[in-house]
Each structure stands twice: as structure tokens, then as C-alpha cells.
Amino acid sequence: MAMASVSLTSGKAMSETPLHAAAAKDDVEAIKKLLSDKVKIDARDRSGATALLVATHENRISAAAALIEAGSDVNAKDKINDSPYLYAGARGHLEILMMTLTHGADLKSTNRYGGTALIPAAERGHVETVRTLIEAGVEVDHVNNLGWTALLEAIILGDGGDRHQRIVELLVKAEADVNLADREGVTPLQHARSRGYTEIEKILLAAGAR
Known part of the structure; x- marks a missing residue:
């Protein structure tokens, strides 16, 4: 439980699945292999983050691109209401932000501060x-x-x-x-x-x- 608490307060997702781990490492080949094996692209870790949000946290542009192109939800929120779109905007991760905008970003979505x-x-x-x-x-x-x-x-x-x-x-x-x-x-x-x-x-x- 302590580890989960750290994850929520730091904004860092915990790499609980191979897809989350691959996203954190910007390992596009591993991401493609995992997706070809039909893993759930938007599976959540204990902080509620998808692999795409993990990639966004770390500004892993190649991993984010692979996940977005494969259909990952750019609006999927974690337990503190961060989504790949919102987080990329807040942190100035411009390349990932632009990808989310061309793949259905909800411009009206709001963060935990409204x-x-x-x-x-x-x-x-x-x-x-x-x-x-x-x-x-x-x-x-x-x-x-x-x-x-x-x-x-x-x-x-x-x-x-x-x-x-x-x-x-x-x-x-x-x-x-x-x-x-x-x-x-x-x-x-x-x-x-x-x-x-x-x-x-x-x-x-x-x-x-x-």
C-alpha cells in the first residue's frame, strides 16, 4: 500500500504489466510484440494509469506513438484524473500532446483541479x-x-x-x-x-x- 501511495503522490505510474514496463523504457519492439499477443492495450496499473500514460509521464515519444497508433485511449484517466492528453499539456510534452490532439483528445476534459x-x-x-x-x-x-x-x-x-x-x-x-x-x-x-x-x-x- 505504501508503494501505491508513493505512485499517486508523485504522479509516476507503477510498471505492473510488461506493457507498462515497455512503455516506460520506450521499447517500441516490445510494445508491438505484446500488442500482437493481444495484451489489453489500456490495462491499468495500481495508480490507474494505462501504458500510454506511463509513456507520457516519461515523455517517451516513440512508445506513445506506437500505443496511440494502436488505439490506446488518449483520454483514459488515472486515479488522480490525469490522462495522456491532460498530462502532456500540463507538462509541455508537445510531441505527445499533438498526437493526442489528432487522436480524439477531449478538449473539455478537466484535471483534479477542474x-x-x-x-x-x-x-x-x-x-x-x-x-x-x-x-x-x-x-x-x-x-x-x-x-x-x-x-x-x-x-x-x-x-x-x-x-x-x-x-x-x-x-x-x-x-x-x-x-x-x-x-x-x-x-x-x-x-x-x-x-x-x-x-x-x-x-x-x-x-x-x-
Whole structure:
């Protein structure tokens, strides 16, 4: 039980089947052999992860490609509501994310915080991931369980540097509501000012923020 607990809190899946182990090692030949032997492609480990989610955790691009092409479910969630699509977005694993988007990713699916893939991508400064998700059609003004949008998270949890400035620009260009406040009524502009993020403040002001 202790091992299972570690798996859940760390976000790392436990390799409980040969397919999970092959995915973790990026062993495409083993994956193909196992699938030809009719193993269950979306079998779960004790954390609820499929082999594809294990490959996504480790950013094993070749393994993920083999599993996705063979029909693994890109939206299959583990016990903490991570799916290959959501995890790839949150961690900026762009190649895997793009594969999930072309194989049925549910853009409306949400993580354990009630957020879309766009929100943690914005928070963590994954510029190209944010661009990709916006272009895919993820709702830019989705509000998570904390009462935050992608724009608010980019400011509140970001560092105000170049990557987060570019993300704010992308969100503004995508017509994110620059005046959509948090639960306390604090707007993105107010958050930027309180943190001394002058460049982000300029971007927001130019977009009509108040």
C-alpha cells in the first residue's frame, strides 16, 4: 500500500504489466510484440494509469506513438484524473500532446483541479503548448475549482518573465477576458500590478484591462 501511495503522490505510474514496463523504457519492439499477443492495450496499473500514460509521464515519444497508433485511449484517466492528453499539456510534452490532439483528445476534459490542459500549461510557462492548445480550440476562459482562468494562473503562479509574458500575449490575442476576476474580485491587471509584472501590465492595459 505504501508503494501505491508513493505512485499517486508523485504522479509516476507503477510498471505492473510488461506493457507498462515497455512503455516506460520506450521499447517500441516490445510494445508491438505484446500488442500482437493481444495484451489489453489500456490495462491499468495500481495508480490507474494505462501504458500510454506511463509513456507520457516519461515523455517517451516513440512508445506513445506506437500505443496511440494502436488505439490506446488518449483520454483514459488515472486515479488522480490525469490522462495522456491532460498530462502532456500540463507538462509541455508537445510531441505527445499533438498526437493526442489528432487522436480524439477531449478538449473539455478537466484535471483534479477542474482545469483544462490549457491552465497548467499557462501556469508552467509552456509557450508552444499554450499556442497549440489555443489553436486546437480549448476554451480560454474556462474557470477551474480555484476560481482561476489560464490568464489568472499565468500571472498568479507565473514568474512574470518572458515566457509568461508571451503566454499572456497569446491568451489576449485569443480574446481571453482580461477583466475576468478571481473569486475575491481581483482582476488579472490587479494581480500583475501587485507582483510588479510591468510588462504583463502593459499587455493587459493595451487590451482594455482595468
